[in-house]
Amino acid sequence: MANTATHDHAHDHHDHKPHGLKRWLYATNHKDIGTMYLVFACVMFFLGGAMALVIRAELFQPGLQFVDPGFYNSMTTMHALLMIFGAVMPAWTGLANWMVPMQVGAPDMALPRLNNFSFWLLPFAFTLLLLTLFVPGGAPAGGWTLYPPLSLQAGDSFPLTIFAIHLMGISSILGAINVVVTILNMRAPGMGLLNMPLFCWTWLITAYLLIAVMPVLAGAVTMLLTDYFFGTSFFAASGGGDPVMFQHIFWFFGHPEVYILILPAFGVVSEIIPTFSRKPLFGYESMVYATASIAFLSFIVWAHHMFTVGMPLAGQLFFMLSTMLIAVPTGVKVFNWCATMWKGSISFETPMLFAIAFLFLFTLGGFSGLMLAIVPADFQYHDSYFVVAHFHYVLVPGAVFAIMAGVYYWLPKWTGRMYNEKIGKLHFWLSTIGVNVLFFPQHFLGLAGMPRRIPDYSTQFADWNMVSSLGASLFGFSQLLFVYVIWSAVRSGEKAADRPWEGAHGLEWELPTPAPYHSWETPPTRSVISHGAMH
Amino acid sequence: MTRHARTALSATAFAILGSLAPLAAHAEWGNLNMPVGVTVLSKEIHALHMTMFWWCVAIGVFVFGWMIWSLVAFRKSQGAKPDTTMTHSTKAEIVWTVIPVVILVIMAIPAARTLIAIEDTRNTEISIKVTGYQWKWHYDYLGEDVKFFSSLARASDEARQLGSGVNPESVENYLRDVDNPLVVPEDTKVRVLLTAQDVIHAWWVPAFGMKKDAIPGNVNELWFKVEKGKTGLYRGQCAELCGRDHGFMPIVVKVVTKDEYRTWLAGQKAGESTPADASSEPAADSSPTIAALPAAPQG
Known part of the structure; x- marks a missing residue:
């Protein structure tokens, strides 16, 4: 804190910042670090997306056309690792970096140097991971879930993958600690916990999930590592171990991880829907409690x-x-969003469009999730394309759409410029x-009996696979528009007002546009806070 | 409503949701739903699946209806004025907490009943040990001294090679055919004991409604009883990623009458080498045998 204070004085009220490479390498500013996180996430999104397109190209027709089955397995494994740990999680941390200090009335994140460290671990982690594509034996091909004994059949990629996961885990934990400390200690006087925007609440709860389960993942992969190199047999039946134990440990991490990916999305959508409905969020407190309930339940459902x-x-x-119980708090959230739109005055700018698509399609993914919870039926669905459809519905039009909605929503505040609404809507x-x-x-495909993670399939599955692959190219290539619309906004967008959305509330909109480098150099007064708040 | 009509109706509903219904002219476009299957359990599971599906449709009609209504009725462009006093309602929160709980209880009861039936492995008449290998299955009729491997049929195996130049459409049952199918009698409660030699596999025949993991060092069990008169070939494949050729270890089960089964079994014992020569089995399993296994910690 003392450092931040001197920093502020030294810079007076002008946004002096270091220039060139140093600005980024030595970055301690939450906006610079947030930008780096978001750019990094975007790069990983395209790399992971390119891998998805390799997968969908191979599945376009029955028969093997392009890749070896081993490489195909590497693609599914790497696609998942890149999208989960490289794209969605860093994108959320990037949004938290940008928005949490602005929303709670702080000048910056609480721990700026830690912030720098947690970001810069990521490029190293993913360099290690991507290097596995070039080592003997190829990239990991046992699925992102790393189930032994299969994952232990990997070649030289194995230690690289494990250490990459360790680095990602450390980065996530440090980022999470920073969010917790910032939210608990740096709120402006008068900003009670229950005055915070919902994005801060969902991120606070996400941060606790991260701190709780990333060490569990680290433990699980370390046990794999010692099984591989040091002769232990945690997961080897021949030595008295149990391969199923890995799955229990992994999913004790893995299920909360699912909510790590989606809870911040709930936060973003809870900001956007009220803004464009011009009406306060319905049931604010029940939204907070529902989020906390989902987080609690996420610890006791792993074996599904x-x-x-x-x-x-x-x-x-x-x-x-x-x-099945998870459906209850999740339902509460969906109903609250519906009630927020009810009797509102709704307009359909790009962020709102993405939030509405989230509402519909995340709910659809929730339905298939409820079906998957029914054990006897799950004996049919399990490891089939039905599961693939389910989790992509909650992750792509769920988490990814919410990230995009958030970027469109806050971009004018970040850059001082408006994106092109027409291209945004086209996107x-x-x-x-x-x-x-x-x-x-x-x-x-899943219901008809197609298992997941296969490079080739019998001809009865040909038709829908072709449709799916066509959809993949449409979705994949339209994401180039996203990059274009942001790039053109930053370069030559129209100047944005301090409050570019008439219905927007929250402290970030009380700052000038573009937001100053050190967001709130002096804490906002109580009247500013109550002007910003609306619930 | 007859079962047939209901099945047709549900398939249509899936298609409409996909908004691709007009394409259903081609036969295989119609593969939209879970097969009803040919065992007692598969029918129960299918019924459960459809019940869940219709619940989801009903809830979906309500929730999506509410969303669409709001989006249409409260458009700013149509001059809608926001009611900013509407911020919370404890009564509403209680209602939309309690009603879902009730619906979930209604869903859970038949699910639990079916699950209990699935786990009831008493009174099985035949036991077959199924062992997953990279990348084929091994079947062992316990107590009968009949055992053999079952691998992808040669025609498929040749066609599936990268750059084989063979059009998969020209291969009958491409990737769904094996050299030696598992043979079981109809109307008989068959217990399948599952384990694996190397990595985890999963044995899945959709028409039997069931899949279960085959795990090295563990023994899992499942049972099925094919209804009388449902003889024929039923196809499935490995459902747990097991390495490079995971996609190429299909399962074919040939269901025959009890008499045919007895004849077949006797022929096998007499050394008819049709399905598999038992001598090709690896000399000794390096993983513990079933008898030597500790009570597997599975909880």
Whole structure:
């Protein structure tokens, strides 16, 4: 804090910042670091997307046309690792970096040097991971879930993958600590916890999830590492271990991880829907409690990812019921969003369009999730394309659309310039049509009996796979528009007003546009806070 | 409504949701839903799946209806004025917490009932040990001394090679055919004991409604009873990623009458080498045998 204070004095009120490479390498400013996170996430999104296009190209027709089955498995594995740890998680941290200090009335994040460190771990982590594409034996091909014994059959990629995951985990934990400390200690006087925008609330809860489960993942992969190199047999039946134990440990991390990816999306959507409905968020407190309930439940449902491993009946019943319970707080959130739009005055700018698509398509993914919770039916759905359709519905038009909605929503405040609404809307429509053509037919494929993670399939699955692949190219290539619309806004967008959305509330809109380098050099007064708040 | 009509209706509903219904002219476009299957359990599971589906449709009609209504009725462009006093309602929150809980309980009861039936492995008449290998299946009729491997049929295997130049459409049952199918009798409760030699596999025949993991060092079990009169070939494949050729280890189950089964089994014992020579089995399993396994910690 003392450092931040001297920093502020030295710079007076002008936005002096270091120039050139140093500005980024030594960055301690939350906006610079946030930008780096977002750019990094975007790069990973395109790399992971390119891998998805390799997958969909191979699946366009039955028969192997382009890649070896081993390389195909590497593509599915790397696509997942890049999208989860490289694209979605860093994008959320980037948005948290940008928005949390502005929303709670702070000048910066609480721990700026830690912030720098947690970002700069990522390029190293992903360099290690991407290097595996060039080592003997190829990139990891046992699925992102790294189930042993299969994952232990990897070649030289194995240690690189494990250490990359360790670096990503450390980065996430440090980023999460920073968010917790900032929110708990740096709120402006008068900004109570229950006055915070919902984005801060969902991120606070996400941060606790990260701190709780990333060490579990680190433990699991370290046990894999010692099984591989040092002769332990945690997961080797021949040495008295149990491969199923890995799955329990992994999914104890993995299920909260799912909410790490989606809770901040709830926050963003809870900001955007009120703004464009010109009406306060309905049921603010119940939204906070619902988020906390979802986070709690996420710790006691993990085994629903592994109903087919052969659990005792009581275990299966418990995990079925606890999983079904998640529908309750999630339903509360959806109903609250609906009630927010009810009797509103709704307009359809790009951020709102993405938020509405989120509302519809995330709910659809929720329905298939509810079906998957039903154990007997899950014996059919499990590891089929039905599951692929389900989690892509909650992750792509769920998490990814919410990230895009957030970027469109806050871009004018960040850059001082407006994006081109026409191109934004075009991007929205192409993405929404593309994502449905891509993923909806996968429900049919899964129900008809197509397993996931196969490079080739029998001819009965040919038709819908072709449709899905066409949707993939439409969705994939329309994302270039996203980059273009941001780039052109930054370069030559129209100047944006301090409050570019008439219905927007929250402290970030009380700052001038573009937001000053050190967001709130002096804490906002209580009257500014109450002007900013609306619930 | 007859089962047939209901199945047709549900398939249509899936198609409409996909908004691609007009394309359903081609036969395979119609593969939209889970097969009803040929076992007692598969029918129960299918019914459960459809019940869940219709619940989701009903809830979807309500929720999406509410969303669409709001988006149409409260457009700013149509002069809608926001009611900014509407910020919360404890009554509404209670209603939309309690009603979902009730619906979930209604869903959970039949699910639990079916699950209990699935786990009831008493009174099985035949036990077959199924072992997953990279990348084929091994079947062992316990107590009968009949065992053999089952691998991808040669025609498919040749066609599936990268750059084979063979059009998969020209291969009958491309990737769904094996050299030696598993043979089981109809109307018999068959217990399948699952384990694996190397990595985790999963044995899945959609028409039997069931899949389960085959895990090295563990023994899982599942059972099925094919209804009388449902003889024929049923196809499935490995459902757990098991390495390079995961996509190429199909399962074919040949369901025959009890008499045919007895004849087949006797023929196998007499050394008819049609399905598989038992001598090709690796000399000794390097993983513990079933008998030597500790009670597997599976909880």
